[in-house]
Amino acid sequence: xxxxxxxxxxxxxxxxxxxxxxxxxxxxxxxxxxxxxxxxxxxxxxxxxxxxxxxxxxxxxxxxxxxxxxxxxxxxxxxxxxxxxxxxxxxxxxxxxxxxxxxxxxxxxxxxxxxxxxxxxxxxxxxxxxxxxxxxxxxxxxxxxxxxxxxxxxxxxxxxxxxxxxxxxxxxxxxxxxxxxxxxxxxxxxxxxx
Amino acid sequence: xxxxxxxxxxxxxxxxxxxxxxxxxxxxxxxxxxxxxxxxxxxxxxxxxxxxxxxxxxxxxxxxxxxxxxxxxxxxxxxxxxxxxxxxxxxxxxxxxxxxxxxxxxxxxxxxxxxxxxxxxxxxxxxxxxxxxxxxxxxxxxxxxxxxxxxxxxxxxxxxxxxxxxxxxxxxxxxxxxxxxxxxxxxxxxxxxx
Numbered sequence: 585x586x587x588x589x590x591x592x593x594x595x596x597x598x599x600x601x602x603x604x605x606x607x608x609x610x611x612x613x614x615x616x617x618x619x620x621x622x623x624x625x626x627x628x629x630x631x632x633x634x635x636x637x638x639x640x641x642x643x644x645x646x647x648x649x650x651x652x653x654x655x656x657x658x659x660x661x662x663x664x665x666x667x668x669x670x671x672x673x674x675x676x677x678x679x680x681x682x683x684x685x686x687x688x689x690x691x692x693x694x695x696x697x698x699x700x701x702x703x704x705x706x707x708x709x710x711x712x713x714x715x716x717x718x719x720x721x722x723x724x725x726x727x728x729x730x731x732x733x734x735x736x737x738x739x740x741x742x743x744x745x746x747x748x749x750x751x752x753x754x755x756x757x758x759x760x761x762x763x764x765x766x767x768x769x770x771x772x773x774x775x776x777x778x
Numbered sequence: 779x780x781x782x783x784x785x786x787x788x789x790x791x792x793x794x795x796x797x798x799x800x801x802x803x804x805x806x807x808x809x810x811x812x813x814x815x816x817x818x819x820x821x822x823x824x825x826x827x828x829x830x831x832x833x834x835x836x837x838x839x840x841x842x843x844x845x846x847x848x849x850x851x852x853x854x855x856x857x858x859x860x861x862x863x864x865x866x867x868x869x870x871x872x873x874x875x876x877x878x879x880x881x882x883x884x885x886x887x888x889x890x891x892x893x894x895x896x897x898x899x900x901x902x903x904x905x906x907x908x909x910x911x912x913x914x915x916x917x918x919x920x921x922x923x924x925x926x927x928x929x930x931x932x933x934x935x936x937x938x939x940x941x942x943x944x945x946x947x948x949x950x951x952x953x954x955x956x957x958x959x960x961x962x963x964x965x966x967x968x969x970x971x972x
Contacts, residue, residue: 586780586789586822595780595789595824597846628780630789634931642882643870644892652791676837680927687922688836698838716939727946728881733874734934737828745910745924752921 585609586628589620600629601674607655607703608671618699621659627703629655636735640717641728647713649732655708659701665692668700682757779803780822783814794823795868801849801897802865812893815853821897823849830929834911835922841907843926849902853895859886862894876951 586595596617601608607629611618621627636649662668673684690698717730742758780789790811795802801823805812815821830843856862867878884892911924936952 586787588782588785588787591782592820592850593780593782593787593822595822595848597824597826597828597844599840599842626786628787628789630791632791634791637873637933639874639877639936640881642884642888643866643878644884644888646793646870646873646877646881648793648873650791654789656786672837676840679831679840679842680833683833683840684837687834687840688917688920690836690838694836694838716941723882724941725943726882727943729946729948729952730939730942731948732937732939733952734937736932736934738930738932739831740928740930742833743926743928745926747910747918748924749919749921752923754923754925758923758927 585617585621586630587617587620587625589625594620599675599679600631601671601678603671603674605705607657607705608674609659609701609703610672610675611699613697613699615699618701621701621703622661622699624658624660627657627659629657629703631655633737634735635714637733638713638717639730639733641719641723641726641730645717645719647717649713649715649734651710651712653708653710655703655705657704657706659703662700662702665695667702668695668698671700671702672698680758682755686755779811779815780824781811781814781819783819788814793869793873794825795865795872797865797868799899801851801899802868803853803895803897804866804869805893807891807893809893812895815895815897816855816893818852818854821851821853823851823897825849827931828929829908831927832907832911833924833927835913835917835920835924839911839913841911843907843909843928845904845906847902847904849897849899851898851900853897856894856896859889861896862889862892865894865896866892874952880949 585598586593598609609618630652632650632652634648634650638647638649640646662671672690676684716732742754779792780787792803803812824846826844826846828842828844832841832843834840856865866884870878910926936948
């Protein structure tokens with residue numbers, strides 16, 4: 585999440601959820617990023633999935649394969665309780681689909697202490713690089729190995745909190761996160777946007 | 779890489795290398811991000827390694843485990859050929875250590891056509907979250923599964939460029955990228971900063 589404060593750019597990692605033409609962000613009331621954004625400043629929210637390292641025959645044609653989207657918009661603070669709940673639901677469901685119905689919902693005190701922003705997606709652009717390096721014609725004759733080292737963000741087996749209440753079992757649907765990534769499919773987020 | 783242009787923040791994914799108190803960025807002469815930065819504007823360069831999803835018993839305590847660093851500084855364009863070469867070497871070596879000596883070095887034309895920036899790291903801050911969710915005391919009695927789903931960025935087996943010159947073999951040192959990540963060790967960049 586990028587924003588400007590006193591002419592200085594800031595880029596801060598945050599969780600988010602998308603609902604149609606809106607992105608939701610949330611955090612504590614004291615969160616500096618959210619407070620800056622809630623003043624109506626412009627934001628650029630960039631999501632990047634790194635797919636691989638691209639090794640060329642020449643130094644300058646080395647690159648990376650990735651999918652990135654830059655979304656531009658203005659933030660507004662959500663004050664309506666129902667809207668805030670819906671945004672928090674979307675964020676939890678974005679992290680683990682189905683999770684919202686398994687956990688304790690936010691209570692009135694938590695809702696008051698949570699700052700929730702809605703960012704309208706006024707403009708967005710995507711950039712994708714995939715495939716092999718593009719070398720100069722003459723360099724293809726060089727005996728230098730070239731190709732791609734694919735990278736996958738792979739969920740590992742879930743780790744129990746040591747303070748689980750006695751008898752609490754891992755939900756069956758979490759096991760999807762421990763499966764190895766399918767070849768050719770990005771491992772990140774089973775529910776990724778198309 | 780975050781920067782400001784006409785009061786609008788931008789966040790753009792880029793490769794980089796660090797050499798002491800300096801970060802290097804590079805790209806084509808036409809690269810809008812680099813051109814904006816070379817005019818002396820402030821930048822915030824944020825690197826985030828996502829380590830896991832943190833699932834709590836209550837909705838609002840869901841979180842992520844990550845290591846992030848935000849570096850603030852000003853960019854200057856490198857014009858000295860030796861400095862540009864050194865920066866490009868650092869970037870290639872950051873992607874794959876040892877690669878620089880295996881590939882064709884940049885020639886004079888490529889150096890002229892490549893914009894290379896040095897960003898002085900005037901100020902930086904790191905933020906790390908690790909471990910288990912922090913739930914409210916009363917919620918630990920709930921029969922809700924809680925814990926962490928670790929995420930690892932795992933290199934897959936290198937893929938040959940179909941246009942390799944006949945007889946070109948994969949270098950032995952690339953095989954390190956195809957090894958499964960060690961438990962507890964971040965899979966991203968074998969040469970990551972400490």
